[in-house]
Each structure stands twice: as structure tokens, then as C-alpha cells.
Amino acid sequence: MEHVISVLVENKFGVLAHIAGMFSGRGFNIDSLAVGETEDPSVSRMTIVVHGDDRVVEQILKQLNRQVNVIKAVDLSQETHIERELVLLKIATTAKNRREVIEIADIFRSKVVDVQHGSLTIEAVGSGAKIAALIDLLKPYGILELARTGRIAVARG
């Protein structure tokens, strides 16, 4: 099963690598990871998406919550939550097909953030499924560069 794990940690060096290591040490591959400061610069939030056995994830959560540098770790996939991801996509375009690419971007309510002679850069936000659908539609034009943030999530209500 997929797990979306949100971990509040002290913003100290080594904490991030240590926590990422706790997953890989148990043979888990991290599908995505996003880390940023919170409103308190001494605290960061990590959002980790992994696929794996429920019981093992539960064990890792317990282990996380015992770490000195971890303030709180929760599995958001256990409750209703809002998930979003951001992607920057640089697509190969010509004067001829540029319009087509912009139309696809519009349908996905994404934004053109840069235009060059041979390329167009698009910023898109959505669920993982929406981003995947957009990438799939743009692939035939040629993806020159792609950066995605990995998912972040907050509990609903």
C-alpha cells in the first residue's frame, strides 16, 4: 500500500539523511520526498511517499517518533488529507506546434512560465494522477527537462 508520511523534524544537519536512511535501511524505496522549512525556521517538514507493507511502515513510524530530532511523524494516508505536487516541464516546441502545447497546458490549468525558440516551460500543480496525465500528453512533443517536487499533504479539517 502507498503511505504518505509527514514528519516534523528539527532543522539540523544530518537529520534528513538519517531519516531517509531509516527507510532505505529497511529496503524501502522512497517514491518521493519533499522537505521545506515551516513557519518556524528551526523546524522542517518532510513528506515521504513510500510503497510498502503496512506493518513495517507502522514500525518505522514508531521508530521515527522515538527519535530526539523528530517532533511528530504521522501517516496521512490513514486520514482524509489534501495532496498536491508541483512540476516544471520544458517541452520541445516549434512555431507550428506551440499552440497545441499551450492548449494542453490550459486544459490542465497549468501556466507557461518561459518561452524560447525551441521550447516552452510549463508549471503545473495537482494530484499525482493529474501530473502523470499531463506528462503523458506532453511526452510525444519531447520532454527536454522535468523537475517535480514530490507530493506534500496536509490533513483535511
Next chain:
Amino acid sequence: MEHVISVLVENKFGVLAHIAGMFSGRGFNIDSLAVGETEDPSVSRMTIVVHGDDRVVEQILKQLNRQVNVIKAVDLSQETHIERELVLLKIATTAKNRREVIEIADIFRSKVVDVQHGSLTIEAVGSGAKIAALIDLLKPYGILELARTGRIAVARG
């Protein structure tokens, strides 16, 4: 100086923790880190933002480019590039001040993605500075939850 490092890596377990460890091992604190799959599911892109000595960062880049699991590592802060970050913000609101919070969200072209009796959740995309300004304006209402992705970047042109 600030460095925005983009690393294409093989999507294998342990790689992420190993690379994060290369920075913390040299005493660098990672300001933000975003990792997501590329159009090729066997390849992930990590975007790492660090502050630090230019020469040490250059050494780390060289070291990264020598790793078997690293396809390419570049310092995007050395070239013109586009940077974006995504944040989800859950703000404490009452029936009285909800309008005010929505107005602030509108000014920042951010989107209300959830409304509850006592809260509003906002999705915003922008440069690090824009996100910081938004957080600063919303702080007085009370931030209940905040998740940010960390920055991603692509080279311009």
C-alpha cells in the same frame, strides 16, 4: 552563497539517503530538498538547496558526478534558471475574517483548496521570496499546518 543543485539519479533505494549524507557529512545543512520521478520511472531528479562555500560545493558536485548512481549533477545557480516552490497552508479562520484571508490568497494568485468551520487551506506556487511574503501575511491569523515542497528548478532556454 546559495546553491541550487539539480541531480539526476538512478531511482534505487539508498541513493537518496546516500546523497543527502554527502552534504551533511561535510557539515552542510540542506535548506530544502525535493525528489520526484522523471518521465523515466527509473530516474529521479533531486533538487537540493544549500548555503555554503562555493569551493566546497564545487567539490561536492565533482564527487557527485563520480558516483555510479548519479547520472548528472549541476549547480543551476551558475546559470539562468526558473525556480518554483509549492506550499499548502492551513490557516485558522472565523466567519468574520475568512474574507480577509481569501483576499490575501487572491492577491498572491493562490487557490483555496479546502474550507472548514475553523480553517481554510491555501495552495500557492511561486519563488521562495513570494512564498515567504505570503506566509508572513497569513501568520497573524494563525498557521495550523504548513507543508512546502522545497524548490525545484529548470535551466532557462
